[in-house]
Amino acid sequence: MARPTPLSGFPEWLPDGRIVEQHVLDTLRHTFELHGFAGIETRAVEPLDQLLRKGETSKEVYVLSRLQGEPSVPGDRAAASEKQLGLHFDLTVPFARYVLENAGHLAFPFKRYQIQKVWRGERPQDGRFREFVQADIDVVAAGDLPYHFEVELPLVMAEALGALRGIGLPEVRILVNNRKVAEGFYRGLGIDDVEGVLRQIDKLDKIGPGAVSALLVDEIGVTPDQAKACLALADISGSDAAVVAEVRSLAESYGAVTELLETGLGELEALVTAASERAPGVVVADLKIARGLDYYTGSVYETLLVGHEQLGSVCSGGRYDTLASDGKNTYPGVGLSVGVSRLVSRLLSAGLVRATRSVPSAVVVAVTSEETRPASEAVATALRARGIPVEVAPRAARFGKQIQYADRRGIPFVWFPGTAGEDGTTGADQVKDIRSGEQHDADAATWQPPAEDLWPRVVPAGE
Amino acid sequence: MARPTPLSGFPEWLPDGRIVEQHVLDTLRHTFELHGFAGIETRAVEPLDQLLRKGETSKEVYVLSRLQGEPSVPGDRAAASEKQLGLHFDLTVPFARYVLENAGHLAFPFKRYQIQKVWRGERPQDGRFREFVQADIDVVAAGDLPYHFEVELPLVMAEALGALRGIGLPEVRILVNNRKVAEGFYRGLGIDDVEGVLRQIDKLDKIGPGAVSALLVDEIGVTPDQAKACLALADISGSDAAVVAEVRSLAESYGAVTELLETGLGELEALVTAASERAPGVVVADLKIARGLDYYTGSVYETLLVGHEQLGSVCSGGRYDTLASDGKNTYPGVGLSVGVSRLVSRLLSAGLVRATRSVPSAVVVAVTSEETRPASEAVATALRARGIPVEVAPRAARFGKQIQYADRRGIPFVWFPGTAGEDGTTGADQVKDIRSGEQHDADAATWQPPAEDLWPRVVPAGE
Known part of the structure; x- marks a missing residue:
């Protein structure tokens, strides 16, 4: 193609x-x-005779036909009464x-x-x-x-x-x-x-x-x-x-x-x-x-x-x-x-x-490794449960690439799930505002983005 | 017709x-x-050759033609290259x-x-x-x-x-x-x-x-x-x-x-x-x-x-x-x-x-007389400014008919603007819940319907 x-x-x-x-x-x-x-x-279609009641509009009408109209069967009233249809040109x-x-x-x-x-x-x-x-x-x-x-x-x-x-x-x-x-x-x-x-x-x-x-x-x-x-x-x-x-x-x-x-x-x-x-x-x-x-x-x-x-x-x-x-x-x-x-x-x-961004997501949850993807999914689920649009990074690439994924789409935040330390404890999650570079500890059960970042907004081009 | x-x-x-x-x-x-x-x-249409790439679907396609296709003008490339179009059968x-x-x-x-x-x-x-x-x-x-x-x-x-x-x-x-x-x-x-x-x-x-x-x-x-x-x-x-x-x-x-x-x-x-x-x-x-x-x-x-x-x-x-x-x-x-x-x-x-009702309106503002319609419109404007869907009664009929107007559509509230008394003062507005018959004084600047009545809801048929 x-x-x-x-x-x-x-x-x-x-x-x-x-x-x-x-x-x-x-x-x-x-x-x-x-x-x-x-x-x-x-419906998008009307019988053609209805669309043509006002003669002046006839030029505008798209008429429909079925590519392989079924041959009419004697006694098949549905086929016999089938009207010619056109797409409506107004509402x-x-x-x-x-x-x-x-x-x-x-x-x-x-x-x-x-x-x-x-x-x-x-x-x-x-x-x-x-x-x-x-x-x-x-x-x-x-x-x-x-x-x-x-x-x-x-x-x-x-x-x-x-x-x-x-x-x-x-x-x-x-x-x-x-x-x-x-x-x-x-x-x-x-x-x-x-x-x-x-x-x-x-x-x-x-x-x-x-x-x-x-x-x-x-x-x-x-x-x-x-x-x-x-x-x-x-x-x-x-x-x-x-x-x-x-x-x-x-x-x-x-x-x-x-x-x-x-x-x-x-x-x-x-x-x-x-x-x-x-x-x-x-x-x-x-x-x-x-x-x-x-x-x-x-x-x-x-x-x-x-x-x-x-x-x-x-x-x-x-x-x-x-x-x-x-x-x-x-x-x-x-x-x-x-x-x-x-x-x-x-x-x-x-x-x-x-539009302030090209996708609904306010947050990309980073994935540290494919093995820990479920942990990233869990963060996303917790955020979504509170009405925050979130996606999980498509690959456990290096974080720079995951931040780039967000940046290309205008997504303002990247979330880093805490990783297990050598002592067996898990570090705190962190969230980064990739516009300012600011990054701080965050809890998926309570963190909230600023209201103006929650959904993509439409603004005058100069803003 | x-x-x-x-x-x-x-x-x-x-x-x-x-x-x-x-x-x-x-x-x-x-x-x-x-x-x-x-x-x-x-768009709803695709070139027919694209729709037919998989032969098995050909039977399903609606093909478009213009009722009065323009005769092709020599040198008119737009007309010459015009492709046959069909309505898409999937997304x-x-x-x-x-x-x-x-x-x-x-x-x-x-x-x-x-x-x-x-x-x-x-x-x-x-x-x-x-x-x-x-x-x-x-x-x-x-x-x-x-x-x-x-x-x-x-x-x-x-x-x-x-x-x-x-x-x-x-x-x-x-x-x-x-x-x-x-x-x-x-x-x-x-x-x-x-x-x-x-x-x-x-x-x-x-x-x-x-x-x-x-x-x-x-x-x-x-x-x-x-x-x-x-x-x-x-x-x-x-x-x-x-x-x-x-x-x-x-x-x-x-x-x-x-x-x-x-x-x-x-x-x-x-x-x-x-x-x-x-x-x-x-x-x-x-x-x-x-x-x-x-x-x-x-x-x-x-x-x-x-x-x-x-x-x-x-x-x-x-x-x-x-x-x-x-x-x-x-x-x-x-x-x-x-x-x-x-x-x-x-x-x-x-x-x-x-659906809990058939129209968006939570409130009908009654009209006492056509002369005071602007007062009813003002109430509606005040309520809408706070996000409450409202319509104004179509006629200054007797109140029974205006309540019936709301009732037929499942609109729960009827608002009665205060009328001028003989002493020159204007009485308080009142709002009536037509389901319970309860009616009380109300101020369009502050009154709020219960959250479940604000917009029509969709509920299991038994509820």
């Missing part, structure tokens, strides 16, 4: 990179659980299916988090992978979903991402908008093709206002004056209630105030006001945020890393009135999804963070 | 089942890390590839754990899934791997599975054998087709000794007397060094003692002796354990749940001299793999365990 090379778009980390990723995952999970979100995991479609499938066993409103890999057959680019990890939170209701969840969910994400500031994650800005504001404003202007306009507005960051204005007029058929108004709306942003007054005044100047606009502005104001109290400076109303996906019906969210804006959004989502429906019941929801791989990939590639 | 139905072979759990699975995963991970194993995660093949790909960045011997889903296109049966979670530990060396790791690894698994006894996991028996014993014995008998014999011996539990004997004679071409000896060897088991004496005496009676047999017996004795000290009663030498896979070269392991033997092995593995090789270097390894989904599926379906 020749030396294999990485597959483009399928990221993998070395052990110290995985420690960073695992820390991010643990932090997100802990924050989600503190807020009462229940963890679920869905929303499987969650919607899970809710419908298990509705009778779930308590609504149901708050869930879900941290899993997803796959998209797209051409890989910087920060855009074919296999990546998402961490989603959603609240889904049976029937009616109160608005306050649209305020709560971005604040949970603000807290989760804020909890990563300590390891070196840059500040985030959660940009929020409300579909009702845009739609109410466009309709007030006399525009009917609301989705068409949103699709063009979504291109603003990529192609700029001039090109978007031209597309609005040429493709969507709005008047130049309407296009100007749409761009003026998209230009508004701010982190307090003043932004709402600004939108209202713009709408008045165009005679475009509608009931839907007012509803949207009321919601946006509630979100911005609550956020300015509970996560000051993090949440910014940005009226150009459109989110291409057509199922959002209220708040929409995108999140930028300050200083890494060109990376694109690292946490997006919104409110949808119909997450799922089985004909009888409709399940509205609101949710956000963190692009964990995109985040971790940037943390690592930009050299923002580092 | 009609109500969807489960896909056979792709298990999913309800939220309380996921709490059980998550507890199992956390326990395994914690034990692996205490022993110094570094966590890695590999050993991807680990071997990861080791080769990253050999220059890894410190050997390299101890890693890996907990991921794998996929096999097999016909689903009880305890046999198409998508399932495995939890693997392996030690891989560059060049030479000392034998003591073959003793250490099953003992790590004994500890990991033993740590699950408290939640209701039945006792386990780790059955061990050594390829060198079987091969040395067969060769001593004059049999050359060692793998052929092992393949038949592997069927003993399924078809019984009579049928295996017939197959040995008819298919492999051994004499009836050789077949009898092979079955006699397979019949030996025991949990102390006496088992080694029994094998030796059998071999002597057939004149089948070889150097290889003696090496194997020495290793097996070391394993059984160490295990009887460090995990008494857990490890049993069982000479019929063959493991069909031909790459094992030393110890082999299988694990049964006592009382659930018909479930098959829940943790298997062995020693392989060539986990990976790039022509220049060879990497021997030893590892075991827990079938997490099989284990969890049995824990749940046999009603052995339960």
